[in-house]
Amino acid sequence: MWPHCVMVNDEFSLIKRYFTRPNHRKDVIFGVGDDAAVLSLPSGSQLVVSTDTLVEGTHFLPEIDPADLAYKAVAVNLSDLAAMGAEPAWMTLALTLPGVDEPWLKTFSESLFEIARYYGIALVGGDTTRGPLSITLTIHGHVPQDRALYRSGARVGDWIYVTGTLGDSAAGLRCLQGQLSASQSHCQALVRRHLRPRPRVLAGRTLRGLASSAMDLSDGLASDLTHILNASAVGAVIELDRLPLSEILLSVTERETALPWALAGGEDYELLFTVPEAQRGALKRAMSEAGTPYTRIGQITAGVGIDYQRKGKSVELNLSGYNHFEEHP
Amino acid sequence: MWPHCVMVNDEFSLIKRYFTRPNHRKDVIFGVGDDAAVLSLPSGSQLVVSTDTLVEGTHFLPEIDPADLAYKAVAVNLSDLAAMGAEPAWMTLALTLPGVDEPWLKTFSESLFEIARYYGIALVGGDTTRGPLSITLTIHGHVPQDRALYRSGARVGDWIYVTGTLGDSAAGLRCLQGQLSASQSHCQALVRRHLRPRPRVLAGRTLRGLASSAMDLSDGLASDLTHILNASAVGAVIELDRLPLSEILLSVTERETALPWALAGGEDYELLFTVPEAQRGALKRAMSEAGTPYTRIGQITAGVGIDYQRKGKSVELNLSGYNHFEEHP
Known part of the structure; x- marks a missing residue:
């Protein structure tokens, strides 16, 4: 989680600033800044979790606008939760970057928070590491107990x-x-x-x-x-x-x-x-x-x-x- | 999530087989195989989430034994949850691989399941993509309400x-x-x-x-x-x-x-x-x-x-x- 990058790579510890913003969800008991995030699920509900990775060269080209990239990383995960009938709530972001490009980070993080705000989800943790550009987003939401939508329920005549x-x-x-x-x-x-x-x-x-x-x-x-x-x-x-x-x-x-x-x-x-x-x-x-x-x-x-x-x-x-x-x- | 890789990259769809095993946790309502995992938290508890990425060249050398790599990816995340006083329960794995190396995958996945079994946690989802080797693990656990351990509670004299x-x-x-x-x-x-x-x-x-x-x-x-x-x-x-x-x-x-x-x-x-x-x-x-x-x-x-x-x-x-x-x- 983010607090750990400080000694490993000072330059990279700066990055987490781009991803630390005030949180307005009351169910985030603790977000970015400790060993893990602590989150409160509505009673009578079940947790729904999905994760997707976007890798440069495989899922997007180097010339992609970082605003589009951040949007798509979130949207693709939200779509998975939508398919389960879930209400999205929180996400964690694992971002691997070849170096610190501040204009890129600014555009990327602003776009990420824009779509997060639109769908009412909070960024509650993550990890930033040096390496070839890739983004892994894990999204968390909830459904009322036993109300999730699965692929397995289709019946003849539906x-x-x-x-x-x-x-x-x-x-x-x-x-x-x-x-x-x-x-x-x-x-x-x-x-x-x-x-x-x-x-x-x-x-x-x-x-x-x-x-x-x-x-x-x-x-x-x-x-x-x-x-x-x-x-x-x-x-x-x-x-x-x-x-x-x-x-x-x-x-x-x-x-x-x-x-x-x-x-x-x-x-x-x-x-x-x-x-x-x-x-x-x-x-x-x-x-x-x-x-x-x-x-x-x-x-x-x-x-x-x-x-x-x-x-x-x-x-x-x-x-x-x-x-x-x-x-x- | 895993079911999506099928058309994008047939070769890679094979990989998910290495990470699909019977699950014995009763709180996994649905694990690998749908758009998202559905999980049941004990009532009166809060969700604890941590994520960490290991990138080749930054966190480990290419010659690392894949068994050690899988172990460490899980252990490092478990350590974060331990520090919160949380009980680990579930994890998702985002694995980016340069190609399909079956002996490597076999060793990696067996080691991953070995430590998962030891700590009683279930692999409930993930994503496998082509690209430079890196591993992002997101781990989920729970604590009784308001019982999480934070960094902020130390008092003079403790x-x-x-x-x-x-x-x-x-x-x-x-x-x-x-x-x-x-x-x-x-x-x-x-x-x-x-x-x-x-x-x-x-x-x-x-x-x-x-x-x-x-x-x-x-x-x-x-x-x-x-x-x-x-x-x-x-x-x-x-x-x-x-x-x-x-x-x-x-x-x-x-x-x-x-x-x-x-x-x-x-x-x-x-x-x-x-x-x-x-x-x-x-x-x-x-x-x-x-x-x-x-x-x-x-x-x-x-x-x-x-x-x-x-x-x-x-x-x-x-x-x-x-x-x-x-x-x-």
Whole structure:
């Protein structure tokens, strides 16, 4: 934890100043500054913990804006907690840096605290070390006892939904890589979806007691849905024409080009969830209250794997090529 | 969290197998395999969290035995929790690896689970990514409400103690570096103190309600004690002749050579704590029951900083040179 770096590396002890700010959460009994943080969980609740590492060269390029990097490190973890229906509360940050670059640290830490403040979470500890740039964030939240959402609860007949729209992040990445020609304003909007995904924290909490299973979309629908299917021992029909694509995405490319991005582009950080027929009405009311757009894209079946359909007929997908949609014989 | 690496890097998805083992803690509602872990805290307790990163080249050399590395990553974090008086329960592991080296992973993971089993903690999640070797471990435990031990509670007149002996780890490091000539068996024992420090988990729990302040010794007594003094706004007298040195350490070097290692060598991972006079009897009984050796090394004063003494007289230390003990005029 931070207090330890002082003698090991004086220069690095300065860094912790960037990450020490007054805390306003009453459940932080003690945050940064002792051997460990002490935190108070609401009675009758369970702890939910997720951790993710971002490494330079693997998850981001050296030229990334440190503000985007800090945002994404937090957002990706928040998305995991959202998928559990959890309320985020606290995070710890392990930051490995090649050296002390104060402007970089200032931008990074300000962005980190900005998203933390927005979602009401406190930074309660961490470690700063010298080495190749990487960021490990561990996020802690809580759910009322036995109310967490898992991947394993989907039942035959349940409807399959996603929040928001799919494929914008993949299109944004292609804009960044110069592989998609579009107007500057369109590209900016798509790049923003890639760099600044909005974790569906409120939607996740809303789904408690309504969804039979949930997870967040990080690798892409085609891959992530198989986790729910495997964990729940069920199959699924996905209606390709129902996949929600944004107006911006459809204004820069054809629907057929965009579909593989929506299915396998990854990094959407939307929620994928299933809801029993009996809860459809309650879902509509709750999601409308939460102000979260969502779309029904298919149904859980007793089959195996994903059956992609168009107008009620199965079609074959070759997602490795990302662009073949052939009607099944 | 682990389930996400599948599409990003198939090779790396294999790694998680090394870290997925049956869990025997009943308070792990869900461990590895969903978006996040769900954990149940005992009612009336508070969560205690600490995180530490070990980076190759900064904290360990490339030739380190992966079994020692895994042990140390866990032990260092356990030591932080011990210093809070907390009961360790769960950990998450963020492992960044340059590539998939199966023998290395096997040794590393077996050692990790061995120490986890010894201390009764469960690995509940993590992330494996490609990049320069580094390990971030976040450990979670709990304390009964308002019973955590902090650095800030030392009061004038309290006695200052350490568990175990000091300086063995520093001597072990010098053995490893070929800077200390001693018999092989002596060096082995000292190197073991350096590579396999025993976190004082039981002693930490024992000190709840007895110690007025506590922390773990990672940088060395001279540096770490100042954290307690600063947090508690007090000073201290340290009696140099009372510093506990092991028989092995005294058999390989003179006490005068060993003292700077005991004061500033670092990585002892013993507990440093203060106890009011009124609790001395209870301390003796409790520590004897816990089987933890401990030594009184000084007293908290109304002064500023540390007053090192010999036979009741102040002496001046130059710890930057590591070997000057001059009597104060």
